[in-house]
Amino acid sequence: MIEMIWQAEFQQAAFRCVVEAFSRPGQISVLPECKHNAAIAVLATLVDSESSLADPHQQLDNSHWLRLQIKPTAPELAAFILCQGTLPVDFEPCQGTLASPELGATLVLMVAAMNGGDTTYQLTGPGIETAVHIAPQGLDISWFKQRSGWNGAFPLGVDMLLATEEGILALPRTTQIKEIN
Amino acid sequence: MSNGINFAFLDEYAKREIRRSVIKAICIPGYQVPYSSREMPMGRGFGTGGLQLTLALIGVTDTVKVIDQGSDDSVNAVNLRKFIEMTCPGIATTTRLQEATLIQSRHRIPEQALRADQILVLQVPYPDALVIVEPSEDKRKVMHGEADYSRLLVKLYEDIVKFDEITISHRYPTRINDHYIIDPSPIPRYDVPKLHNSKALILFGAGREKKIYAVPPHCPAEPLAFDDVPFRIEDFTDSRGERRACKLCGSQESFLDEFIDEQGERVYQCSDSDYCEQQQELAHG
Numbered sequence: 345m346i347e348m349i350w351q352a353e354f355q356q357a358a359f360r361c362v363v364e365a366f367s368r369p370g371q372i373s374v375l376p377e378c379k380h381n382a383a384i385a386v387l388a389t390l391v392d393s394e395s396s397l398a399d400p401h402q403q404l405d406n407s408h409w410l411r412l413q414i415k416p417t418a419p420e421l422a423a424f425i426l427c428q429g430t431l432p433v434d435f436e437p438c439q440g441t442l443a444s445p446e447l448g449a450t451l452v453l454m455v456a457a458m459n460g461g462d463t464t465y466q467l468t469g470p471g472i473e474t475a476v477h478i479a480p481q482g483l484d485i486s487w488f489k490q491r492s493g494w495n496g497a498f499p500l501g502v503d504m505l506l507a508t509e510e511g512i513l514a515l516p517r518t519t520q521i522k523e524i525n
Numbered sequence: 526m527s528n529g530i531n532f533a534f535l536d537e538y539a540k541r542e543i544r545r546s547v548i549k550a551i552c553i554p555g556y557q558v559p560y561s562s563r564e565m566p567m568g569r570g571f572g573t574g575g576l577q578l579t580l581a582l583i584g585v586t587d588t589v590k591v592i593d594q595g596s597d598d599s600v601n602a603v604n605l606r607k608f609i610e611m612t613c614p615g616i617a618t619t620t621r622l623q624e625a626t627l628i629q630s631r632h633r634i635p636e637q638a639l640r641a642d643q644i645l646v647l648q649v650p651y652p653d654a655l656v657i658v659e660p661s662e663d664k665r666k667v668m669h670g671e672a673d674y675s676r677l678l679v680k681l682y683e684d685i686v687k688f689d690e691i692t693i694s695h696r697y698p699t700r701i702n703d704h705y706i707i708d709p710s711p712i713p714r715y716d717v718p719k720l721h722n723s724k725a726l727i728l729f730g731a732g733r734e735k736k737i738y739a740v741p742p743h744c745p746a747e748p749l750a751f752d753d754v755p756f757r758i759e760d761f762t763d764s765r766g767e768r769r770a771c772k773l774c775g776s777q778e779s780f781l782d783e784f785i786d787e788q789g790e791r792v793y794q795c796s797d798s799d800y801c802e803q804q805q806e807l808a809h810g
Contacts, residue, residue, distance in 0.1 A: 352537050356584040359544050363582070363644075366551045367726045367741050390548070392541050423545075442670035443663070446549040446558045470554050470702050470744035498704060499670060503552040516552035518702060 348378045349388040350411050358389040365505065365514040370467040370476035372458050372511045383426060383452045383507035384408065390450075391424050398422035401431055403454065422449060429455040429483040429506070433490045437502050445499035448517065452505045456482030458513050469519040477524070478513065480506055488521055533580040534612040539563045543581035543737070547728065550739035555705030556669070557652050557736040565732070572605055572631055573732030575648035579629045582644065585615035590625035595633040595780070595796035605629065620799050632695070634716040636779050636800035639725035641742065647710045649731040652738065654698040654708040672704050677749065685754055697756075698749045701740055706749065715758045715780045720746035761793070771795040774804035 348354045354376060361373040375382050384404070391397050391412055398419035403426050409415070419425050419435035440448035461479040465488070468475050483506070495501035501517030515521065533540070539561075546560040565573040583589065589609055593602035597620040606618055619625050622635050631648040639645055655665045658676040668674070677698060684692045695711040699720060709720060710729060720727060720740050727740040740746055750756040761769045761781055768777045772792050779800060781793040795801035 352532065352540075353584070355537070356533075356540075356582075360582065360584065362544075363547065363551070363726065366548055390541060390545055392538055394538060394542060395545060443666035445553050445556060445670065446546070448549075450548065471551075471741045473743045499553050499556060503548070518552065518554060 347380070349380050349385045354378060354385075355389040358385055361512065362386060362389065362505075362514075365512045366503070366516055367471050369469065369471045369514050369516055369519040370478055372513050374511050377510075381454065381507065382510055382512050383454045383505075386452055386505060386507060386512060387412070387424060387426060395424065396422045398425045398435075400425065400435055401428040403428060419449075423447075425449055425451050427451055427453045427487075429453045429480070429487065432484045432486040437494065439494055439500045439502060442500065445501070448500060449502050450505065451502055452507055453483065453487065455480045455506050455508060457508055458506065458511060464524050466522045466524050467515070467519050468522075469516075471516070472519070480513075488523075491515075491521070530612060532613060533583050534565075534608075535563060535577065535580050539577075540581045543577055546737045547578070547581065547739070550728065550737045551726070551741050553705075554741050554744050555701030555707045555738060557707075557731075557738045559735055560737055562732050562735040567604075567608070569733035570650065572601060572629070572648040574730030574734075574737070575629050575631070575646045575732075576605055576608070576730075577732060578646045578728050578730040578737065579609065579627060580612070582627060582646070583609070583613055583616060585613075587626045588617040588619050588624050590619050590622060590628045590799075592628070592630045592633060592635070592797075592799075594631065595636075595782075596798040598798065601631055621803075622799055632711045632713075633780070633796060634712055634719045634727075636795070636797040637803075638719075639723060641724045643725045645723075645725055645727045647712070647727065647729050649708065649710040649729045649736070650733070651696065652708055652729065652731040652734050652736040654696075654706050669705055672706075674698075674700075674706050674749070677706065678751075681749060681751070685751075691750070691754065700745075700747045700749060702744050703747075705738075707738060707740070709746075713759060713780060714748070714756070717746075717748045717756075718758070722746075769793045771801060771804075774801045774808065776801070776804050779804075 357376045365373040393413045396417040400419045437449035461481040464479045495517045504515040506513045546558040550558045591602045591606040593599040629646045729738045748756040770777045779795040782796045786792045
């Protein structure tokens with residue numbers, strides 16, 4: 345029996361959660377139940393041999409790569425990058441070009457929890473009615489610091505997705521993040 | 526449909542490619558994300574862009590509504606709905622807006638407000654608002670990236686000089702999140718303000734032109750205008766200065782279609798058939 349995350353029905357339902365997450369930044373979407381970390385389930389939903397994936401922090405094992413039917417790409421070139429949030433940023437992701445900003449990478453960051461962290465951030469921008477607050481746990485401060493540089497010149501930039509065991513939370517490049525304590 | 530056809534017609538690779546494009550479209554509001562636009566068993570121009578979006582989104586728990594020019598019963602809507610029913614066993618279809626989770630539409634945004642749990646998919650014939658001033662796509666892409674819309678504004682200004690008003694009736698250029706200008710598909714001006722701070726996600730699919738773009742929820746959408754010539758919607762007041770009403774439901778708030786009846790009289794009727802029916806049901810209890 346093929347594991348659930350590689351099946352079409354799961355991927356359709358997971359995709360709708362990803363759409364919901366990116367449409368409403370800062371809001372947690374809970375993926376349908378599966379025996380995998382939400383980050384892996386999202387990659388199974390979006391990545392295939394027509395895309396590219398980097399795994400700089402070695403979060404994937406051989407069976408994942410076999411199912412994805414691709415080989416790892418360098419993080420500087422990849423469309424999707426799977427990252428361990430506790431580690432500091434150690435690469436420069438693709439930010440797209442002025443004519444093709446969609447080539448900016450999607451970073452999937454594995455974090456411990458969406459709330460209860462030491463620092464609270466206020467999010468504003470498209471998809472957010474007024475403002476939302478998040479306080480992720482297990483996210484090195486360098487990620488948001490680097491992000492403001494990467495996303496400094498809209499439409500260029502990178503889009504982020506924080507992932508815990510079951511939930512995801514999106515930070516598209518249009519979301520303004522402000523530290524409030 | 527018998528075996529051998531994948532759920533929602535498209536193969537999983539095609540769906541994933543559309544899904545990746547949808548995510549980037551949401552992240553870069555108003556930007557036209559290129560995608561491969563697979564061959565569909567119908568002519569390009571029949572709504573294949575919208576249909577591919579619907580098929581990449583749809584799952585067994587969805588209820589779909591398909592409308593064409595506001596009506597659930599016109600040829601394009603009926604055929605697309607039949608195709609979705611045939612290729613997506615287990616889904617439900619409806620004509621009532623309130624029951625739908627996915628709404629595919631051509632030329633109208635429904636009269637009644639959309640909810641946050643609904644997604645609107647619009648079929649787009651011409652995705653690029655700049656095409657009237659710049660024939661080269663390479664140059665248009667740079668102009669979009671730089672948000673350089675001066676030539677489009679000059680075009681609108683020339684309209685005002687010649688005709689004393691901006692003469693665009695539908696496909697009104699609209700600026701999304703203060704950057705990209707989109708062609709909002711051939712919706713009337715009346716529908717353009719509904720893009721602004723919409724509760725629902727709005728996706729645009731252009732099958733022939735191979736583009737996907739989006740207006741996320743709670744996102745600013747401003748129709749292009751000048752400080753001294755504000756944007757205005759269609760005027761439905763008659764010669765006595767009264768707002769015309771629908772001849773079926775009597776609504777004086779809806780977008781009206783004008784046509785000539787069998788007696789040669791000019792009559793007006795709601796363009797959104799579902800809204801009109803619901804108004805009639807309310808009136809008759």
